[in-house]
Amino acid sequence: MELKINNLSKTYSNGVKALQNISLEIPNGMFGLLGPNGAGKSTLMRTLATLQEADNGSATLGGIDIFKQKNELRQVLGYLPQQFGLYPKISAEVLLNHFAVLKGITNKNLRKETVHALLHKTNLYAVRKQNLSGFSGGMKQRFGIAQALLNNPKLLIVDEPTAGLDPVERNRFYNVLSELGENTVVILSTHIVEDVKEMCTNMAIINQGQVLLNGNPLKVIENIEGKVYQKTILKSELESYKKNYQVISEKLFLGKPIVHILSDSNPGNSFSAINADLEDVYFSQLFGNNKNI
Structure with a gap:
């Protein structure tokens, strides 16, 4: 059915x-x-x-x-x-x-x-x-x-x-x-x-x-695999990063923000590549600039 x-x-x-x-x-x-x-x-x-x-x-x-x-x-x-x-x-x-x-x-x-x-x-x-x-x-x-x-x-x-x-x-x-x-x-x-x-x-x-x-959750994760990067930044830098990168999420770790961004290529600037998960897919759809990922 x-x-x-x-x-x-x-x-x-x-x-x-x-x-x-x-x-x-x-x-x-x-x-x-x-x-x-x-x-x-x-x-x-x-x-x-x-x-x-x-x-x-x-x-x-x-x-x-x-x-x-x-x-x-x-x-x-x-x-x-x-x-x-x-x-x-x-x-x-x-x-x-x-x-x-x-x-x-x-x-x-x-x-x-x-x-x-x-x-x-x-x-x-x-x-x-x-x-x-x-x-x-x-x-x-x-x-x-x-x-x-x-x-x-x-x-x-x-x-x-x-x-x-x-x-x-x-x-x-x-x-x-x-x-x-x-x-x-x-x-x-x-x-x-x-x-x-x-x-x-x-x-x-x-x-x-x-x-x-x-x-399918696994397939939609595959669509952004290799495009998610993260970096620990200062609170005062957050707005600047939002202007210059496609920030999809932010959370605190030991009082400092960790931002996740979407990028088709390595953005440099001390960002590190991470494995994408369903939360990244979710936030990319809600907050990312590109809704067709």
């Missing part, structure tokens, strides 16, 4: 162009939608989840027209929004059972079996009797994935799922998602490069409602 998005556009009443002719073809497996806050990722996710209308364009999942067959899409959709509420004084097991009823699992034995299987899958079975008010942020996110998987979805959308999680909980979340991609289209919307690097076989970078780049 494949998700096809064609020329999707959305402009809000305040004039913000949240989506501008978005076109993507997303096969089964993990697909990373990478972009900064405000890039249009959540708008795209809500639109695909049939929670809001697009102004123009179309989207299909296999033989389902997402905008004309909303009920059919919802039967095979799992959705974990960026922010969601939980009843704090109910246990994980009871609430997941309640969600299962709402999703149409009416057979009591099947429902119990499904709930317990998902609690095991998300590593929450041991705390299934605990009220959700006592769950950590990562545990709540894993519960969110459990409810999203109740109907064995063909399309799973997770919006900024690891934001605010510590490294241990992030790894647990990665492990849960990694088992889902073989027979499911999984869209992981995030501004965290590491999420895409760890999880996704295909990706797109989006900013200001437009797709800047689309492809």
